[in-house]
Amino acid sequence: MSDAEGSIVQFTNVGLRYGSDREVLSDISFTLYPGSFYFLTGASGAGKTSLLRLLYLAQRPSRGMISMFGEDAITLPREELPALRRRIGVVFQDFRLVEHLSTFDNVALPLRLAGMSEGKLAKPVDDMLNWVGLGHRADAKPATLSGGEQQRVAIARAVIARPRILVADEPTGNVDPEMAVKLLRLFEALNRLGTTVVVATHDVHLLRKVPDSLIMRLDKGTLSDPTGALRYPPRREAVGA
Structure with missing residues:
Protein backbone atom coordinates (compact mmCIF):
# COMPACT_ATOMS: atom_id res chain seq x y z
CA MET A 1 0.00 0.00 0.00
CA SER A 2 1.40 3.42 -0.90
CA ASP A 3 1.38 6.29 1.55
CA ALA A 4 -2.08 7.83 1.72
CA GLU A 5 -2.01 11.57 1.31
CA GLY A 6 -3.19 13.37 4.42
CA SER A 7 -3.17 10.28 6.65
CA ILE A 8 -1.86 10.40 10.20
CA VAL A 9 -1.47 6.64 10.75
CA GLN A 10 -0.65 3.89 8.31
CA PHE A 11 -0.15 0.19 9.03
CA THR A 12 1.27 -1.91 6.20
CA ASN A 13 1.36 -5.73 6.44
CA VAL A 14 1.89 -5.60 10.19
CA GLY A 15 2.25 -8.82 12.13
CA LEU A 16 2.60 -9.39 15.87
CA ARG A 17 3.60 -12.46 17.83
CA TYR A 18 4.56 -12.89 21.48
CA GLY A 19 7.65 -15.03 21.88
CA SER A 20 7.59 -18.14 19.70
CA ASP A 21 3.79 -18.43 19.66
CA ARG A 22 1.78 -18.04 16.46
CA GLU A 23 0.96 -14.53 15.32
CA VAL A 24 -1.87 -12.83 17.18
CA LEU A 25 -2.12 -10.25 14.37
CA SER A 26 -1.39 -11.05 10.73
CA ASP A 27 -0.98 -8.78 7.70
CA ILE A 28 -2.77 -5.81 9.25
CA SER A 29 -3.03 -2.89 6.80
CA PHE A 30 -5.13 0.25 7.25
CA THR A 31 -4.97 4.03 7.13
CA LEU A 32 -6.40 6.52 9.63
CA TYR A 33 -7.29 10.05 8.57
CA PRO A 34 -7.48 13.30 10.57
CA GLY A 35 -10.81 14.09 12.18
CA SER A 36 -12.38 10.66 11.56
CA PHE A 37 -14.14 8.31 13.98
CA TYR A 38 -13.37 4.58 13.91
CA PHE A 39 -14.81 1.62 15.79
CA LEU A 40 -12.58 -1.43 16.24
CA THR A 41 -14.72 -4.47 16.86
CA GLY A 42 -14.42 -8.24 17.02
CA ALA A 43 -15.01 -11.18 19.31
CA SER A 44 -13.11 -11.61 22.55
CA GLY A 45 -9.61 -12.81 21.68
CA ALA A 46 -9.71 -11.36 18.16
CA GLY A 47 -6.68 -9.16 18.89
CA LYS A 48 -8.28 -5.76 19.58
CA THR A 49 -6.13 -4.92 22.61
CA SER A 50 -2.97 -6.05 20.83
CA LEU A 51 -3.77 -3.81 17.87
CA LEU A 52 -4.42 -0.88 20.19
CA ARG A 53 -1.06 -1.45 21.92
CA LEU A 54 0.62 -1.09 18.54
CA LEU A 55 -1.43 2.01 17.82
CA TYR A 56 -0.40 3.84 21.01
CA LEU A 57 3.20 2.65 20.68
CA ALA A 58 3.30 0.41 23.75
CA GLN A 59 4.34 -2.52 21.57
CA ARG A 60 6.54 -2.89 18.50
CA PRO A 61 5.34 -5.21 15.73
CA SER A 62 7.13 -8.41 14.77
CA ARG A 63 7.04 -7.36 11.12
CA GLY A 64 5.56 -4.79 8.76
CA MET A 65 5.59 -0.98 8.73
CA ILE A 66 3.90 1.62 10.91
CA SER A 67 3.92 5.31 10.00
CA MET A 68 2.55 7.89 12.46
CA PHE A 69 2.36 11.63 11.83
CA GLY A 70 4.78 11.17 8.94
CA GLU A 71 7.37 9.33 11.08
CA ASP A 72 8.50 5.73 10.79
CA ALA A 73 7.39 4.59 14.24
CA ILE A 74 9.37 1.35 14.08
CA THR A 75 12.83 2.73 13.36
CA LEU A 76 12.38 5.93 15.36
CA PRO A 77 15.04 6.15 18.11
CA ARG A 78 13.67 5.14 21.50
CA GLU A 79 14.42 8.55 23.02
CA GLU A 80 12.13 10.20 20.44
CA LEU A 81 9.13 7.96 21.17
CA PRO A 82 7.82 9.95 24.18
CA ALA A 83 7.28 13.05 22.03
CA LEU A 84 5.30 10.94 19.56
CA ARG A 85 3.28 9.30 22.35
CA ARG A 86 2.26 12.72 23.72
CA ARG A 87 0.20 13.19 20.57
CA ILE A 88 -1.84 10.08 21.42
CA GLY A 89 -4.44 9.97 24.20
CA VAL A 90 -5.29 6.56 25.68
CA VAL A 91 -8.31 5.43 27.71
CA PHE A 92 -7.49 2.05 29.23
CA GLN A 93 -10.14 -0.56 29.99
CA ASP A 94 -9.05 -0.65 33.65
CA PHE A 95 -8.81 3.19 33.92
CA ARG A 96 -5.27 3.18 35.44
CA PRO A 163 -4.12 14.66 21.36
CA ARG A 164 -4.15 14.16 17.61
CA ILE A 165 -5.46 10.62 18.20
CA LEU A 166 -7.62 9.21 21.00
CA VAL A 167 -7.49 5.43 21.51
CA ALA A 168 -10.08 3.90 23.84
CA ASP A 169 -10.09 0.22 24.84
CA GLU A 170 -13.63 -0.95 25.70
CA PRO A 171 -14.43 2.42 27.32
CA THR A 172 -18.08 1.51 27.98
CA GLY A 173 -17.48 -1.99 29.32
CA ASN A 174 -17.83 -1.03 32.98
CA VAL A 175 -20.79 1.36 32.83
CA ASP A 176 -24.54 1.08 32.28
CA PRO A 177 -26.09 1.68 28.82
CA GLU A 178 -27.12 5.26 29.63
CA MET A 179 -23.60 6.18 30.74
CA ALA A 180 -22.15 4.38 27.71
CA VAL A 181 -24.06 6.71 25.40
CA LYS A 182 -22.95 9.76 27.43
CA LEU A 183 -19.30 8.70 27.16
CA LEU A 184 -19.70 8.17 23.43
CA ARG A 185 -21.05 11.71 23.12
CA LEU A 186 -17.87 12.98 24.82
CA PHE A 187 -15.79 11.19 22.19
CA GLU A 188 -17.95 12.68 19.44
CA ALA A 189 -17.46 16.18 20.83
CA LEU A 190 -13.70 15.71 20.85
CA ASN A 191 -13.86 14.27 17.33
CA ARG A 192 -15.68 17.38 16.12
CA LEU A 193 -12.76 19.43 17.43
CA GLY A 194 -10.47 17.53 15.05
CA THR A 195 -9.16 14.54 17.01
CA THR A 196 -9.13 11.16 15.28
CA VAL A 197 -10.94 8.69 17.56
CA VAL A 198 -10.52 4.90 17.67
CA VAL A 199 -12.89 3.06 20.03
CA ALA A 200 -12.49 -0.68 20.57
CA THR A 201 -15.75 -2.30 21.60
CA HIS A 202 -17.57 -5.62 21.55
CA ASP A 203 -20.92 -3.80 21.92
CA VAL A 204 -22.42 -3.87 18.41
CA HIS A 205 -25.22 -1.54 19.52
CA LEU A 206 -22.73 1.32 19.87
CA LEU A 207 -21.70 1.05 16.22
CA ARG A 208 -24.96 2.67 15.13
CA LYS A 209 -24.66 5.57 17.57
CA VAL A 210 -22.09 7.62 15.63
CA PRO A 211 -23.08 8.72 12.11
CA ASP A 212 -20.31 8.50 9.49
CA SER A 213 -18.10 6.33 11.70
CA LEU A 214 -15.97 3.66 10.03
CA ILE A 215 -15.79 0.10 11.32
CA MET A 216 -12.64 -2.03 11.55
CA ARG A 217 -13.49 -5.67 12.18
CA LEU A 218 -10.92 -8.07 13.59
CA ASP A 219 -11.41 -11.80 13.23
CA LYS A 220 -8.77 -14.17 14.63
CA GLY A 221 -6.00 -11.61 14.15
CA THR A 222 -6.89 -10.44 10.65
CA LEU A 223 -8.60 -7.21 9.67
CA SER A 224 -11.72 -7.35 7.55
CA ASP A 225 -12.32 -4.40 5.20
CA PRO A 226 -14.83 -5.56 2.58
CA THR A 227 -15.71 -2.04 1.39
CA GLY A 228 -12.17 -0.67 1.21
CA ALA A 229 -13.28 2.19 3.47
CA LEU A 230 -10.10 2.08 5.55
CA ARG A 231 -7.89 2.67 2.52
CA TYR A 232 -9.49 5.91 1.38
CA PRO A 233 -10.36 9.22 3.09
CA PRO A 234 -13.87 9.41 4.60
CA ARG A 235 -16.34 11.34 2.48
CA ARG A 236 -16.94 14.02 5.10
CA GLU A 237 -14.44 16.81 5.54
CA ALA A 238 -11.83 16.19 8.21
CA VAL A 239 -12.14 18.80 10.96
CA GLY A 240 -9.05 20.67 12.07
CA ALA A 241 -6.73 18.72 9.78
Missing part, protein backbone atom coordinates in the same frame (compact mmCIF):
# COMPACT_ATOMS: atom_id res chain seq x y z
CA LEU A 97 -5.93 6.19 37.65
CA VAL A 98 -3.28 7.05 40.22
CA GLU A 99 -4.98 6.05 43.46
CA HIS A 100 -3.29 8.57 45.79
CA LEU A 101 -4.03 11.54 43.49
CA SER A 102 -7.23 13.56 43.42
CA THR A 103 -9.45 13.78 40.36
CA PHE A 104 -7.88 17.17 39.57
CA ASP A 105 -4.33 15.84 39.88
CA ASN A 106 -5.05 12.75 37.78
CA VAL A 107 -6.36 14.92 34.95
CA ALA A 108 -3.51 17.43 35.34
CA LEU A 109 -0.84 14.72 35.10
CA PRO A 110 -0.25 14.90 31.31
CA LEU A 111 0.12 18.68 31.46
CA ARG A 112 2.60 18.47 34.32
CA LEU A 113 4.61 15.82 32.50
CA ALA A 114 4.69 18.14 29.48
CA GLY A 115 6.17 20.89 31.69
CA MET A 116 3.18 23.22 32.01
CA SER A 117 3.36 25.52 35.02
CA GLU A 118 0.87 25.21 37.88
CA GLY A 119 -0.47 28.68 37.16
CA LYS A 120 -1.33 27.77 33.57
CA LEU A 121 -2.79 24.31 34.08
CA ALA A 122 -5.49 25.13 36.63
CA LYS A 123 -7.99 26.62 34.19
CA PRO A 124 -7.78 23.96 31.46
CA VAL A 125 -8.10 21.20 34.08
CA ASP A 126 -11.10 22.91 35.71
CA ASP A 127 -12.70 23.43 32.29
CA MET A 128 -12.11 19.79 31.37
CA LEU A 129 -13.63 18.51 34.62
CA ASN A 130 -16.70 20.67 34.04
CA TRP A 131 -16.88 19.36 30.47
CA VAL A 132 -17.12 15.76 31.72
CA GLY A 133 -19.48 16.72 34.54
CA LEU A 134 -17.00 16.25 37.40
CA GLY A 135 -16.24 19.79 38.48
CA HIS A 136 -17.80 19.04 41.85
CA ARG A 137 -15.53 15.99 42.34
CA ALA A 138 -12.17 17.69 41.74
CA ASP A 139 -10.84 16.80 45.21
CA ALA A 140 -12.14 13.22 45.30
CA LYS A 141 -9.77 10.24 45.22
CA PRO A 142 -10.45 7.41 42.73
CA ALA A 143 -11.59 4.98 45.43
CA THR A 144 -14.53 7.26 46.27
CA LEU A 145 -15.73 7.56 42.66
CA SER A 146 -18.24 5.34 40.89
CA GLY A 147 -17.18 3.29 37.87
CA GLY A 148 -18.72 5.81 35.49
CA GLU A 149 -17.00 8.71 37.27
CA GLN A 150 -13.64 6.94 37.15
CA GLN A 151 -14.12 6.37 33.44
CA ARG A 152 -14.85 10.06 32.88
CA VAL A 153 -11.69 10.99 34.82
CA ALA A 154 -9.72 8.61 32.60
CA ILE A 155 -11.24 10.22 29.49
CA ALA A 156 -10.54 13.74 30.76
CA ARG A 157 -6.92 12.79 31.45
CA ALA A 158 -6.60 11.26 27.98
CA VAL A 159 -7.89 14.35 26.16
CA ILE A 160 -6.63 17.23 28.35
CA ALA A 161 -3.57 17.78 26.13
CA ARG A 162 -5.71 17.76 22.94
Whole structure:
Protein backbone atom coordinates (compact mmCIF):
# COMPACT_ATOMS: atom_id res chain seq x y z
CA MET A 1 0.00 0.00 0.00
CA SER A 2 1.40 3.42 -0.90
CA ASP A 3 1.38 6.29 1.55
CA ALA A 4 -2.08 7.83 1.72
CA GLU A 5 -2.01 11.57 1.31
CA GLY A 6 -3.19 13.37 4.42
CA SER A 7 -3.17 10.28 6.65
CA ILE A 8 -1.86 10.40 10.20
CA VAL A 9 -1.47 6.64 10.75
CA GLN A 10 -0.65 3.89 8.31
CA PHE A 11 -0.15 0.19 9.03
CA THR A 12 1.27 -1.91 6.20
CA ASN A 13 1.36 -5.73 6.44
CA VAL A 14 1.89 -5.60 10.19
CA GLY A 15 2.25 -8.82 12.13
CA LEU A 16 2.60 -9.39 15.87
CA ARG A 17 3.60 -12.46 17.83
CA TYR A 18 4.56 -12.89 21.48
CA GLY A 19 7.65 -15.03 21.88
CA SER A 20 7.59 -18.14 19.70
CA ASP A 21 3.79 -18.43 19.66
CA ARG A 22 1.78 -18.04 16.46
CA GLU A 23 0.96 -14.53 15.32
CA VAL A 24 -1.87 -12.83 17.18
CA LEU A 25 -2.12 -10.25 14.37
CA SER A 26 -1.39 -11.05 10.73
CA ASP A 27 -0.98 -8.78 7.70
CA ILE A 28 -2.77 -5.81 9.25
CA SER A 29 -3.03 -2.89 6.80
CA PHE A 30 -5.13 0.25 7.25
CA THR A 31 -4.97 4.03 7.13
CA LEU A 32 -6.40 6.52 9.63
CA TYR A 33 -7.29 10.05 8.57
CA PRO A 34 -7.48 13.30 10.57
CA GLY A 35 -10.81 14.09 12.18
CA SER A 36 -12.38 10.66 11.56
CA PHE A 37 -14.14 8.31 13.98
CA TYR A 38 -13.37 4.58 13.91
CA PHE A 39 -14.81 1.62 15.79
CA LEU A 40 -12.58 -1.43 16.24
CA THR A 41 -14.72 -4.47 16.86
CA GLY A 42 -14.42 -8.24 17.02
CA ALA A 43 -15.01 -11.18 19.31
CA SER A 44 -13.11 -11.61 22.55
CA GLY A 45 -9.61 -12.81 21.68
CA ALA A 46 -9.71 -11.36 18.16
CA GLY A 47 -6.68 -9.16 18.89
CA LYS A 48 -8.28 -5.76 19.58
CA THR A 49 -6.13 -4.92 22.61
CA SER A 50 -2.97 -6.05 20.83
CA LEU A 51 -3.77 -3.81 17.87
CA LEU A 52 -4.42 -0.88 20.19
CA ARG A 53 -1.06 -1.45 21.92
CA LEU A 54 0.62 -1.09 18.54
CA LEU A 55 -1.43 2.01 17.82
CA TYR A 56 -0.40 3.84 21.01
CA LEU A 57 3.20 2.65 20.68
CA ALA A 58 3.30 0.41 23.75
CA GLN A 59 4.34 -2.52 21.57
CA ARG A 60 6.54 -2.89 18.50
CA PRO A 61 5.34 -5.21 15.73
CA SER A 62 7.13 -8.41 14.77
CA ARG A 63 7.04 -7.36 11.12
CA GLY A 64 5.56 -4.79 8.76
CA MET A 65 5.59 -0.98 8.73
CA ILE A 66 3.90 1.62 10.91
CA SER A 67 3.92 5.31 10.00
CA MET A 68 2.55 7.89 12.46
CA PHE A 69 2.36 11.63 11.83
CA GLY A 70 4.78 11.17 8.94
CA GLU A 71 7.37 9.33 11.08
CA ASP A 72 8.50 5.73 10.79
CA ALA A 73 7.39 4.59 14.24
CA ILE A 74 9.37 1.35 14.08
CA THR A 75 12.83 2.73 13.36
CA LEU A 76 12.38 5.93 15.36
CA PRO A 77 15.04 6.15 18.11
CA ARG A 78 13.67 5.14 21.50
CA GLU A 79 14.42 8.55 23.02
CA GLU A 80 12.13 10.20 20.44
CA LEU A 81 9.13 7.96 21.17
CA PRO A 82 7.82 9.95 24.18
CA ALA A 83 7.28 13.05 22.03
CA LEU A 84 5.30 10.94 19.56
CA ARG A 85 3.28 9.30 22.35
CA ARG A 86 2.26 12.72 23.72
CA ARG A 87 0.20 13.19 20.57
CA ILE A 88 -1.84 10.08 21.42
CA GLY A 89 -4.44 9.97 24.20
CA VAL A 90 -5.29 6.56 25.68
CA VAL A 91 -8.31 5.43 27.71
CA PHE A 92 -7.49 2.05 29.23
CA GLN A 93 -10.14 -0.56 29.99
CA ASP A 94 -9.05 -0.65 33.65
CA PHE A 95 -8.81 3.19 33.92
CA ARG A 96 -5.27 3.18 35.44
CA LEU A 97 -5.93 6.19 37.65
CA VAL A 98 -3.28 7.05 40.22
CA GLU A 99 -4.98 6.05 43.46
CA HIS A 100 -3.29 8.57 45.79
CA LEU A 101 -4.03 11.54 43.49
CA SER A 102 -7.23 13.56 43.42
CA THR A 103 -9.45 13.78 40.36
CA PHE A 104 -7.88 17.17 39.57
CA ASP A 105 -4.33 15.84 39.88
CA ASN A 106 -5.05 12.75 37.78
CA VAL A 107 -6.36 14.92 34.95
CA ALA A 108 -3.51 17.43 35.34
CA LEU A 109 -0.84 14.72 35.10
CA PRO A 110 -0.25 14.90 31.31
CA LEU A 111 0.12 18.68 31.46
CA ARG A 112 2.60 18.47 34.32
CA LEU A 113 4.61 15.82 32.50
CA ALA A 114 4.69 18.14 29.48
CA GLY A 115 6.17 20.89 31.69
CA MET A 116 3.18 23.22 32.01
CA SER A 117 3.36 25.52 35.02
CA GLU A 118 0.87 25.21 37.88
CA GLY A 119 -0.47 28.68 37.16
CA LYS A 120 -1.33 27.77 33.57
CA LEU A 121 -2.79 24.31 34.08
CA ALA A 122 -5.49 25.13 36.63
CA LYS A 123 -7.99 26.62 34.19
CA PRO A 124 -7.78 23.96 31.46
CA VAL A 125 -8.10 21.20 34.08
CA ASP A 126 -11.10 22.91 35.71
CA ASP A 127 -12.70 23.43 32.29
CA MET A 128 -12.11 19.79 31.37
CA LEU A 129 -13.63 18.51 34.62
CA ASN A 130 -16.70 20.67 34.04
CA TRP A 131 -16.88 19.36 30.47
CA VAL A 132 -17.12 15.76 31.72
CA GLY A 133 -19.48 16.72 34.54
CA LEU A 134 -17.00 16.25 37.40
CA GLY A 135 -16.24 19.79 38.48
CA HIS A 136 -17.80 19.04 41.85
CA ARG A 137 -15.53 15.99 42.34
CA ALA A 138 -12.17 17.69 41.74
CA ASP A 139 -10.84 16.80 45.21
CA ALA A 140 -12.14 13.22 45.30
CA LYS A 141 -9.77 10.24 45.22
CA PRO A 142 -10.45 7.41 42.73
CA ALA A 143 -11.59 4.98 45.43
CA THR A 144 -14.53 7.26 46.27
CA LEU A 145 -15.73 7.56 42.66
CA SER A 146 -18.24 5.34 40.89
CA GLY A 147 -17.18 3.29 37.87
CA GLY A 148 -18.72 5.81 35.49
CA GLU A 149 -17.00 8.71 37.27
CA GLN A 150 -13.64 6.94 37.15
CA GLN A 151 -14.12 6.37 33.44
CA ARG A 152 -14.85 10.06 32.88
CA VAL A 153 -11.69 10.99 34.82
CA ALA A 154 -9.72 8.61 32.60
CA ILE A 155 -11.24 10.22 29.49
CA ALA A 156 -10.54 13.74 30.76
CA ARG A 157 -6.92 12.79 31.45
CA ALA A 158 -6.60 11.26 27.98
CA VAL A 159 -7.89 14.35 26.16
CA ILE A 160 -6.63 17.23 28.35
CA ALA A 161 -3.57 17.78 26.13
CA ARG A 162 -5.71 17.76 22.94
CA PRO A 163 -4.12 14.66 21.36
CA ARG A 164 -4.15 14.16 17.61
CA ILE A 165 -5.46 10.62 18.20
CA LEU A 166 -7.62 9.21 21.00
CA VAL A 167 -7.49 5.43 21.51
CA ALA A 168 -10.08 3.90 23.84
CA ASP A 169 -10.09 0.22 24.84
CA GLU A 170 -13.63 -0.95 25.70
CA PRO A 171 -14.43 2.42 27.32
CA THR A 172 -18.08 1.51 27.98
CA GLY A 173 -17.48 -1.99 29.32
CA ASN A 174 -17.83 -1.03 32.98
CA VAL A 175 -20.79 1.36 32.83
CA ASP A 176 -24.54 1.08 32.28
CA PRO A 177 -26.09 1.68 28.82
CA GLU A 178 -27.12 5.26 29.63
CA MET A 179 -23.60 6.18 30.74
CA ALA A 180 -22.15 4.38 27.71
CA VAL A 181 -24.06 6.71 25.40
CA LYS A 182 -22.95 9.76 27.43
CA LEU A 183 -19.30 8.70 27.16
CA LEU A 184 -19.70 8.17 23.43
CA ARG A 185 -21.05 11.71 23.12
CA LEU A 186 -17.87 12.98 24.82
CA PHE A 187 -15.79 11.19 22.19
CA GLU A 188 -17.95 12.68 19.44
CA ALA A 189 -17.46 16.18 20.83
CA LEU A 190 -13.70 15.71 20.85
CA ASN A 191 -13.86 14.27 17.33
CA ARG A 192 -15.68 17.38 16.12
CA LEU A 193 -12.76 19.43 17.43
CA GLY A 194 -10.47 17.53 15.05
CA THR A 195 -9.16 14.54 17.01
CA THR A 196 -9.13 11.16 15.28
CA VAL A 197 -10.94 8.69 17.56
CA VAL A 198 -10.52 4.90 17.67
CA VAL A 199 -12.89 3.06 20.03
CA ALA A 200 -12.49 -0.68 20.57
CA THR A 201 -15.75 -2.30 21.60
CA HIS A 202 -17.57 -5.62 21.55
CA ASP A 203 -20.92 -3.80 21.92
CA VAL A 204 -22.42 -3.87 18.41
CA HIS A 205 -25.22 -1.54 19.52
CA LEU A 206 -22.73 1.32 19.87
CA LEU A 207 -21.70 1.05 16.22
CA ARG A 208 -24.96 2.67 15.13
CA LYS A 209 -24.66 5.57 17.57
CA VAL A 210 -22.09 7.62 15.63
CA PRO A 211 -23.08 8.72 12.11
CA ASP A 212 -20.31 8.50 9.49
CA SER A 213 -18.10 6.33 11.70
CA LEU A 214 -15.97 3.66 10.03
CA ILE A 215 -15.79 0.10 11.32
CA MET A 216 -12.64 -2.03 11.55
CA ARG A 217 -13.49 -5.67 12.18
CA LEU A 218 -10.92 -8.07 13.59
CA ASP A 219 -11.41 -11.80 13.23
CA LYS A 220 -8.77 -14.17 14.63
CA GLY A 221 -6.00 -11.61 14.15
CA THR A 222 -6.89 -10.44 10.65
CA LEU A 223 -8.60 -7.21 9.67
CA SER A 224 -11.72 -7.35 7.55
CA ASP A 225 -12.32 -4.40 5.20
CA PRO A 226 -14.83 -5.56 2.58
CA THR A 227 -15.71 -2.04 1.39
CA GLY A 228 -12.17 -0.67 1.21
CA ALA A 229 -13.28 2.19 3.47
CA LEU A 230 -10.10 2.08 5.55
CA ARG A 231 -7.89 2.67 2.52
CA TYR A 232 -9.49 5.91 1.38
CA PRO A 233 -10.36 9.22 3.09
CA PRO A 234 -13.87 9.41 4.60
CA ARG A 235 -16.34 11.34 2.48
CA ARG A 236 -16.94 14.02 5.10
CA GLU A 237 -14.44 16.81 5.54
CA ALA A 238 -11.83 16.19 8.21
CA VAL A 239 -12.14 18.80 10.96
CA GLY A 240 -9.05 20.67 12.07
CA ALA A 241 -6.73 18.72 9.78
